[in-house]
Amino acid sequence: MAQLVRRQQLRVRVAYHGFALQESDDASLAVPYPDETEFGTYLNAFPGRLDFYSAGHTHTAAVVVEVWDGLPRFSG
Incomplete structure (x- = not known):
């Protein structure tokens, strides 16, 4: 099963x-x-x-970026 390597929260300027x-x-x-x-x-x-x-023209968005060591595993 894939493991989370890194997670970072960013504030991104949308223009x-x-x-x-x-x-x-x-x-x-x-x-x-x-x-x-x-x-x-x-x-x-x-x-x-x-x-x-x-949908917003100009604003700052909260973004979370994750790096995983493998492909996601889906169930169902």
Whole structure:
């Protein structure tokens, strides 16, 4: 069963309805933020980048990021 490696709480500035989590070395990203993001879609996934959409235009959001050592295990 996968184990939690790290959990971090962040306060993220949302501007123009969105924010992104991406690799720290953005030179290796195929598409820089916010290029190709779909407005109104809650989650857009790209290699090395996740874009999030918010109904609020400009605000600060509370975000919790978790790193696990394996894939989730679903039951049911």
